[in-house]
Amino acid sequence: MFIGHFGVALAAKKIAPRVSLGTLIFAAQFLDLLWPMFLLLGWEHVRIAPGITKVSPFEFFDYPISHSLLAAVGWSIAVATGDFSFRRNRRAALVLGLAVLSHWILDFLTHRPDLPGYVSITQAREKIGRYGFWSFMIFLVIAWIASLAAGAPPSTTALAWSALSIWITVLWGWWADSHRRVSPRA
Ligand SMILES: [Zn+2]
Numbered sequence: 001m002f003i004g005h006f007g008v009a010l011a012a013k014k015i016a017p018r019v020s021l022g023t024l025i026f027a028a029q030f031l032d033l034l035w036p037m038f039l040l041l042g043w044e045h046v047r048i049a050p051g052i053t054k055v056s057p058f059e060f061f062d063y064p065i066s067h068s069l070l071a072a073v074g075w076s077i078a079v080a081t082g083d084f085s086f087r088r089n090r091r092a093a094l095v096l097g098l099a100v101l102s103h104w105i106l107d108f109l110t111h112r113p114d115l116p117g118y119v120s121i122t123q124a125r126e127k128i129g130r131y132g133f134w135s136f137m138i139f140l141v142i143a144w145i146a147s148l149a150a151g152a153p154p155s156t157t158a159l160a161w162s163a164l165s166i167w168i169t170v171l172w173g174w175w176a177d178s179h180r181r182v183s184p185r186a
Helices: 002-015 021-028 030-041 069-087 090-110 127-150 156-164 166-178
Strands: 045-048 058-062 122-124 180-182
Touching: 002 021, 002 090, 021 030, 021 090, 030 069, 030 090, 069 090, 090 127, 122 127, 127 166, 166 180
Parallel strands: none
Antiparallel strands: 045 058, 122 180
């Protein structure tokens, strides 16, 4: 998925043209930049298994700090926050944070299902389970962008209505989960 991550960086350049492409690549590849360091530190592990997949001979069985969903969300917030503290540009920070998150999403869509997180805890019963979960993740990202871009609400009533929308995430998560089952190994 190496090319795909660069594709994200190039696409992000259109949205935030003043941010260096290097910084955008840094963000889009952030998880893979961390990963070899964590391997060297012995915090994460990989197995070399020729023939395990068509594209790579590696079995990524332990990389929770660099590549779990929870960690990816954390890293993306960290990168966005870090950039904002320097640049003071909300758009740039947002684009960089999303670029970090995009890495996990692209890896998830293209790798074997070895990424840790919710996905290894549950399995889709049928297609709805898989797409329900994914549409939910995309919704969360969009909601996150909207909340960052929205600024102060015009009234407390507006605030209450927008805060109520958090219920959608509960229902959506419930719906997606009802089409999944807990993995035997979880
Ligand atoms: Zn990766």
